[in-house]
Amino acid sequence: MKSTTRPRASAKTAARAAPKATLGTVAALAGVSPSTVSRILNGTAVVSDDKRAAVDAAIARLGFVPDPVARGLAGGRTLSVGVVTQSIDSPFYGVALRGIEDELARAGYSPLFVSGHWNATEEARCIEVLRSRRVDGIIVLTGRLSDAALRAQAKALPIVVTGRTLKAPGLYALQFDNFEGGRLATHHLLALGHRRIAFIAGDAQHPDANERQRGYRAALEAAGLAFDPDLVVPGQYHEQSGLMAVERLLDRRVPFSAIFAANDQMAFGAALALHRRGLRVPEDVSLVGFDDLASAVYASPPLSTVQQPGYDIGRLAAQSMLQLLAGTQPDAVLPAPRLIVRESSSAPGAA
Amino acid sequence: MKSTTRPRASAKTAARAAPKATLGTVAALAGVSPSTVSRILNGTAVVSDDKRAAVDAAIARLGFVPDPVARGLAGGRTLSVGVVTQSIDSPFYGVALRGIEDELARAGYSPLFVSGHWNATEEARCIEVLRSRRVDGIIVLTGRLSDAALRAQAKALPIVVTGRTLKAPGLYALQFDNFEGGRLATHHLLALGHRRIAFIAGDAQHPDANERQRGYRAALEAAGLAFDPDLVVPGQYHEQSGLMAVERLLDRRVPFSAIFAANDQMAFGAALALHRRGLRVPEDVSLVGFDDLASAVYASPPLSTVQQPGYDIGRLAAQSMLQLLAGTQPDAVLPAPRLIVRESSSAPGAA
DNA sequence: CTGAAAGCGCTTACAG
DNA sequence: CTGAAAGCGCTTACAG
Numbered sequence: 044m045k046s047t048t049r050p051r052a053s054a055k056t057a058a059r060a061a062p063k064a065t066l067g068t069v070a071a072l073a074g075v076s077p078s079t080v081s082r083i084l085n086g087t088a089v090v091s092d093d094k095r096a097a098v099d100a101a102i103a104r105l106g107f108v109p110d111p112v113a114r115g116l117a118g119g120r121t122l123s124v125g126v127v128t129q130s131i132d133s134p135f136y137g138v139a140l141r142g143i144e145d146e147l148a149r150a151g152y153s154p155l156f157v158s159g160h161w162n163a164t165e166e167a168r169c170i171e172v173l174r175s176r177r178v179d180g181i182i183v184l185t186g187r188l189s190d191a192a193l194r195a196q197a198k199a200l201p202i203v204v205t206g207r208t209l210k211a212p213g214l215y216a217l218q219f220d221n222f223e224g225g226r227l228a229t230h231h232l233l234a235l236g237h238r239r240i241a242f243i244a245g246d247a248q249h250p251d252a253n254e255r256q257r258g259y260r261a262a263l264e265a266a267g268l269a270f271d272p273d274l275v276v277p278g279q280y281h282e283q284s285g286l287m288a289v290e291r292l293l294d295r296r297v298p299f300s301a302i303f304a305a306n307d308q309m310a311f312g313a314a315l316a317l318h319r320r321g322l323r324v325p326e327d328v329s330l331v332g333f334d335d336l337a338s339a340v341y342a343s344p345p346l347s348t349v350q351q352p353g354y355d356i357g358r359l360a361a362q363s364m365l366q367l368l369a370g371t372q373p374d375a376v377l378p379a380p381r382l383i384v385r386e387s388s389s390a391p392g393a394a
Numbered sequence: 395m396k397s398t399t400r401p402r403a404s405a406k407t408a409a410r411a412a413p414k415a416t417l418g419t420v421a422a423l424a425g426v427s428p429s430t431v432s433r434i435l436n437g438t439a440v441v442s443d444d445k446r447a448a449v450d451a452a453i454a455r456l457g458f459v460p461d462p463v464a465r466g467l468a469g470g471r472t473l474s475v476g477v478v479t480q481s482i483d484s485p486f487y488g489v490a491l492r493g494i495e496d497e498l499a500r501a502g503y504s505p506l507f508v509s510g511h512w513n514a515t516e517e518a519r520c521i522e523v524l525r526s527r528r529v530d531g532i533i534v535l536t537g538r539l540s541d542a543a544l545r546a547q548a549k550a551l552p553i554v555v556t557g558r559t560l561k562a563p564g565l566y567a568l569q570f571d572n573f574e575g576g577r578l579a580t581h582h583l584l585a586l587g588h589r590r591i592a593f594i595a596g597d598a599q600h601p602d603a604n605e606r607q608r609g610y611r612a613a614l615e616a617a618g619l620a621f622d623p624d625l626v627v628p629g630q631y632h633e634q635s636g637l638m639a640v641e642r643l644l645d646r647r648v649p650f651s652a653i654f655a656a657n658d659q660m661a662f663g664a665a666l667a668l669h670r671r672g673l674r675v676p677e678d679v680s681l682v683g684f685d686d687l688a689s690a691v692y693a694s695p696p697l698s699t700v701q702q703p704g705y706d707i708g709r710l711a712a713q714s715m716l717q718l719l720a721g722t723q724p725d726a727v728l729p730a731p732r733l734i735v736r737e738s739s740s741a742p743g744a745a
Numbered sequence: 746c747t748g749a750a751a752g753c754g755c756t757t758a759c760a761g
Numbered sequence: 762c763t764g765a766a767a768g769c770g771c772t773t774a775c776a777g
Binding site: 108110111112113115116121123130131132133134137138140141144153154155156157158171172175176177282286308311312314315317318337338340341342343344345 | 459461462463464466467472474481482483484485488489491492495504505506507508509522523526527528633637659662663665666668669688689691692693694695696
């Protein structure tokens, strides 16, 4: 990068047109010291009513808004919280980000989004960036960082993490009941009358993927059905892997009348594979996903799935962060998994 | 919000364990003044080789990384650029954000994402937030702000905007050829032999939606076909409106053998409506979308569409911003629209 | 309850 | 080529 001094200079010139208000300006106009204005702004001390009124008036008159940058330098708080997501364009985490945005905004905080791309090293770098930018706390959406790494960070600043059960000072973990979700999906298919239910697993590196599979097995066992390893095929949580999983199943000629995919994206891939082989959903095979992505409603046919409340996860994570920041112990708990029955699942042989 | 002093205090205590390096520490270790270190960091002046070497060594030894917050306060640059998107979880803009992230990262800049929700007032507030956070420049993805408002902002700091043609000092606009895209999609259907092509329009408030429609008409005319207003039905760029558009078309009994939807999301809704009415794609009706969302490949059947290169749009917007920041005139041009033929379109009556 | 003063970690004229 | 000094806009002990 070359020096960027030039353009800034002209920018400043232009900005000078509207002489910006500072703590000092406000103080002068209100006839008090900057310290007092600062205290009023931060609710940091009791101030006499008349001074407060004078300051409020001056603030309004000048349209003063405190500079977060200066605040960060001087006070250590930037009113921003870092959010490490895996991919800024993830269909699932997208709504979670929105939940975070909304909740944080209510408290005057801004999120700072960075992407870890499912890579512990990158995530660690993300956290460095965030800390160098002086965020007040960090929300980690799942991620690949070790519990120990998270614990260590929590010693320096508040951390909220999703997708784990973990207890440590300065850290709050929010966990979704993936086991129950997996059980629910499988049980739904079982209740419909299916006996041969294939399972497209998620990446074994994700603890949630394993939990969903445990739920699948538990439901089978509860129904008195033996677990058949031939019916489970690995996937990586993306569409392509769902598609390939079904092709593998079909090529191996394992009979099945329903499929439970460990996430919606794989279910979409599975649907396409079935479509290509001339198999209809749900007439020939029922399909259930997991997550309830926005696009699940408009799949053809609309996908039955287990709803994972992304927006709430985001909102609650932000709320917990705000509590941590305020010195309160968070107590948020994620909603229980909910089965959403749409048109991709029906009784076997209903055609 | 209550005072957040308490937790910060303990955070500081913990952080003190690793005494953080500052300009001063580095200077002391290298035996030069802080000014010199600063100059080396910023490439702001020529420095003798030996001092430079000493400073580089000290930086490495201490693992020093300059504080962006302090830098922002003192120098006016924060190495961050604001990005106003419409919705942090938009399926289309998501990849654009990723393109921005990637390109900015190469130059050591960080994006600051905020969402305007297709609302000029909110967008204006977003820009306030961004400016109060001292971003060095702002990228606006389409949005509802007036050209005049953008022009005014560009007087204070560099602006890059997508989805418009607009010239102003300190501002660079990147425009996608929506007209050509609309023409391409329609021409594809025409070439396949379709004569009755329905058009699901986008929100008339979006200039790009109107351009796509112009492209549709132009292709029709070029083929010597009269424009039939009965074949065009309004939509709002979301799935539900695509679904309703098709129902309206069907209810009105206007004959058609193909549909061109002004974006993929509406195409998905349209596909569902057709599916529900027992109409097959493409055997009974061909379907073409616009955007080429990630999910278009895995729709059943995979959607033919006009590719709008979201990732490149983001990357080029960021690149242009970097150029503006460096005092160079940007020259990026968006790639031409490209038709992606998949399985949702075929010759009429191919069944 | 309220000021004056020092300081957060840098940058940048201003002088050599 | 390089320092000393002032300053960015706030916050926060420290003293009343």
